[in-house]
Amino acid sequence: MAHQLLKGKRGIIFGALNDMSIAWKTAEAAHAQGAEFVLTNAPIAMRMGEINKLAEQCGNAPVIAADATKEEDLQALFEQTMEHFGGKIDFVLHSIGMSPNVRKKRHYTDLKYDWYHQTLDVSAMSLHKTLSTALKLDALNEWGSVVALTYIAAQRVFPDYNDMADAKSLLESITRSFGYHYGAQKKVRINTISQSPTVTTAGSGVKGFDEFISFSDQMSPLGNADAAACADYIITMFSDYTRYVTMQNLFHDGGFSNTGVTESVISKFGNGE
Numbered sequence: 001m002a003h004q005l006l007k008g009k010r011g012i013i014f015g016a017l018n019d020m021s022i023a024w025k026t027a028e029a030a031h032a033q034g035a036e037f038v039l040t041n042a043p044i045a046m047r048m049g050e051i052n053k054l055a056e057q058c059g060n061a062p063v064i065a066a067d068a069t070k071e072e073d074l075q076a077l078f079e080q081t082m083e084h085f086g087g088k089i090d091f092v093l094h095s096i097g098m099s100p101n102v103r104k105k106r107h108y109t110d111l112k113y114d115w116y117h118q119t120l121d122v123s124a125m126s127l128h129k130t131l132s133t134a135l136k137l138d139a140l141n142e143w144g145s146v147v148a149l150t151y152i153a154a155q156r157v158f159p160d161y162n163d164m165a166d167a168k169s170l171l172e173s174i175t176r177s178f179g180y181h182y183g184a185q186k187k188v189r190i191n192t193i194s195q196s197p198t199v200t201t202a203g204s205g206v207k208g209f210d211e212f213i214s215f216s217d218q219m220s221p222l223g224n225a226d227a228a229a230c231a232d233y234i235i236t237m238f239s240d241y242t243r244y245v246t247m248q249n250l251f252h253d254g255g256f257s258n259t260g261v262t263e264s265v266i267s268k269f270g271n272g273e
């Protein structure tokens, strides 16, 4: 599917940890579609050097470390990116999530509050910090596009998603609020994509993930969308074909979000007749 949809476009891709990451698949797809970009991740996530393989595969994309919770890191990232390209950029992928409470299996009713704060900072406020940095530096071209990844636990309860549900609600709210201001001031659009459960390092940290992914698959008329399909959707959001889409939460979930029940799931409760 190489249509050069992103030819001439430049961007920053956050969050490619390994070849399962949604950001990794997006970088591959964006490269195939003619985009040029900087790859970034938290310094600690780069210690295995995996990201350098991706960079090589994507036409020697520059790799710049940045902790997305640190404003000074974000400022340096945007400044170095604009210096590299000799001007403004067109797209940003925010593909960042982490909850110490999920990792350390704290129950939602008994959260450790400094970890809760970290969850919100890393998984949601980092989007605000990224957008605020970009706006202050006037780093994005008109009709530029920012996409962040979210999950339907922002709208409905999935008990084991824990405090990440609150982070995703905040992330989606920031998308609307900042989307208004960035749109009105600079014609930059901001959207979240609400993705099916996907086998990645972040995804697999959620308790009962394997069972849940099968449940979700059977509750989706098209089945779960995988990371590569998510990458394709992100490409369309970075392209000029979606110029008036902003401040939206876009479901990329095989129909899960609008399905009450499926024959496949209900049949598990029958007596076999």
Ligand SMILES: NC(=O)c1ccc[n+]([C@@H]2O[C@H](COP(=O)([O-])OP(=O)(O)OC[C@H]3O[C@@H](n4cnc5c(N)ncnc54)[C@H](O)[C@@H]3O)[C@@H](O)[C@H]2O)c1
Pocket: 014, 015, 016, 017, 018, 020, 021, 022, 023, 041, 042, 045, 066, 067, 068, 069, 094, 095, 096, 097, 098, 122, 149, 150, 151, 194, 195, 196, 197, 198, 199, 200, 201, 202, 203, 204
């Ligand atoms: N996997 C799923 O089931 C699923 C479903 C819906 C949405 N999402 C969302 O997709 C996004 C990408 O996750 P993924 O599934 O590709 O997993 P992943 O583990 O590959 O990616 C998460 C990334 O966040 C980065 N990160 C963590 N803390 C950071 C910080 N302080 N600064 C910068 N980067 C930081 C990690 O290094 C990693 O690269 C996340 O927002 C996640 O919540 C995932």
